[in-house]
Amino acid sequence: MACHVGGFGPQLTPFGRQFKLLGYTLKAGDATDVPLSLMVVETYTKTAKAQASPPANGFSDNNNTELQQASAFLAGRITDHLGVMAQATYSENGGLLGWDNSDLRYARSASWGSHGMVWGISLNNNPSVTDVFNTAPAWQFPYMAPDLAPGAPATPILMEGLAGQVLGLNAYMQIDGKLYVEAGGYRSLSPAFLRNVNADFSGRLSGVAPYARLAYTWNLASGNLQAGMFAFHASRGLPGTNAQGDAVAVAGPTDKFTDLGADASYQLFVGSKHIVTVNGLYLTERQRLDATFLAGGSSNLHDSLRALNLNASYWYRNTWGVTLGGFADDGSRDLVLYGNNGSPDTRGGVVELNWNPFGKAESWEQPFANIRLGLQYTWYSRFSGLVTNVDGAGRRASDNDTLYMYAWLVL
Template sequence: MLSRLDRMPLVRAPLLALVLFAGLMPAAHALPAFARQTGQECAACHVGAYGPQLTPYGVAFKIGGYTDSNGQAGHVPLSAMLLGGFTHTGADQQDPPTAHTHRNDNFTVDEVSAFLAGKLTEQLGAFIQATYDGVEQRTALDHADVRFAHAMQLAGKDTVLGISVNNNPGVQDPFNTMPVWGFPYTGPAVGFGGGDAATLINGGLEHRVLGASAYAFWNNSLYGELGTYRALSPSVQSITGQGRGDDMGRLGGDTAYWRLAWMQDARKQAFQAGVFGLRTSIQPDRLSSGPRDHYDDLGVDASYQFLGTRKHVATVATSYIRERQTSDALFASGDAASRKVSLNEFRLNASYYYDQTWGLSAGRFLTVGKRDPLRYADGFANGSPNTSGYVLQADWTPWGKEDSWGAPWANLRLGVQYTMFDRFNGAKHNYDGNGRDASDNNTLFLFAWTSF
């Protein structure tokens, strides 16, 4: 059983081998595997020729298990990525993020990643990422999604049936509008990208679980998925580089993840709308008789793309998540004043790209929830998790098109991003009790993001 992975050496060994294989991959083989495999330029799958925003072709490629190809042999499913930049905050941080960073004005190598990404067999594909975190100075297994997909006819319509095995609810979602892939698509590792409260589906289980889900995509329009997750044991979390210290505990056996969405591809434009949910419980001490914290996340999302001739591309995406918590374990330990609270997250963003090269993006984020002076204690004003603000970004992506230099072996994005807060952890002014204002966390991030 997944809850006993720590007693299964036959599972531990492959996980360790996977981390070592992906983390020590020679740079000579680090190529954009998907572009090479399909014979398409990066702009065919990605809005702006880079980043997680997927075109309808990119959505179909992901649903198809990363297996679509140009039919030529010899493709090696390996790639690498490097992200680095400069970060400045409105006021010096009271404590540097790590021992080797500064209170302000940090030059950092944020991520160095290696990927096993692409077609493994005719119906089996993978997206597996191992990342060296240059700020934390550690290597860990990052996003992982292994898929089996089978194409068939159902009621006279094209249908894809598939199975995804992954390590983060939402990482497998083909529309990339959920929090794991949402805007901003990159951010500062030593600045501020949001408040300190978030729903469970927004990173709460990231890379510390293993799950499987079955999905179907009918008539290139209707998508449905149902799956479940189990928590990795502390020893397996240690092997995969997550560390034991932040172990969340054991997930309940009734954990369920589900997704339903409708997509319409009209060639020059496309739109999608859907609902999703995550229901689970967590037992922090991993004892079968101990109290649990229960989470029920329900979300809605939608997106629109104007694609035209691909010379002018515009997108709009939004999502709203409502989480209801019943915290028996936190309440019993004295870490919550109320057993039942709610937390709500809203995101809205828009982007424009000219010639798949020059881009402008803007986003609004808002997190609101019920006050709880014990749950939201240090660093929060009046026990409130409320945080809100805006993100503005301009970027330049010179490669990634059919006639680009290095195609299809290289891509690059240079950008400037500014995050500004009108509220942080419950207040506009003095949210931490030490005189720090929300605007002090405003963050300027200059970045270079490249892949090979």
């Protein structure tokens, strides 16, 4: 409850934000326990109309139950100024255990004249996983989402396009709890390493991909207001396979992606009973597809993508929550890249209801028993640029509407 809105991750309170900025190093008393925790997420997914084929091996074309995640976390203090949040995850979809979001930090507090500051260095594997605001692509709503249902055909590369495939070193500073500045760069990990940790490989970055983040927070009497910007640039070659069928990097031209974004968030805390949050992110991406176009994978040498994600939530006593979100993903028309209508334009909304029966100060077996039950419904007003015949076989956008239920247990 101190760190998380709704008494459960990943939305952070102001205290939770500072805990992360200070490198996860805060400890209670003389506690010396290993900072190990476990998470299990069991889900049920149903689309309005059965999919044309099963979404993954071992599943049916509709009405799927799944052990979506079973994760182990090493998350907490290592030394006075060094901390970590590292996650390993098993998923029934694919049946593999691999590495997930990881963030190793060295952080210190300091003063500069009359100004207080926090500064640090992060070694991490996902651009924007370092962020403390729930507008960032790595942490935005929906915080738990189905992996056995159709989704947007294309989004900017910063929206999880490189998660787990890269290693980055970022330096950051926050001044007076208001101005936040972060800058760093990411390089691709080798296909051999990614294979060992069961991570995807979607092509090797050429050189270092720079990342920058700027945000400002206004601390209000009963909450806070934040606004900021993102910038990211990456050059990536196409993936290939060797004679054994393993993923390898292919030499040659690269595709260039330049992402620019703006974000804002608002938090209102009314005593311990009521919490309201509002989050928004807009990203635009310019693409020069030298590799894809030369390989015949796109109609255009130059393409663009845009993504808008808005959501608002209300929590009562950190127990009952409701969140309403909207999304709009679109971009330039490319018949080869997207097929059928040639448009990535996908729009809709999400509503989610939550119940956290445990995990509060007075809860049974506090703090070890933490569970969130979620009921989520996603609807589409447009999918791949169309309302009807979105797949060339008569499927409607609304046929992809998805009912999703989950039980999320953390120990």
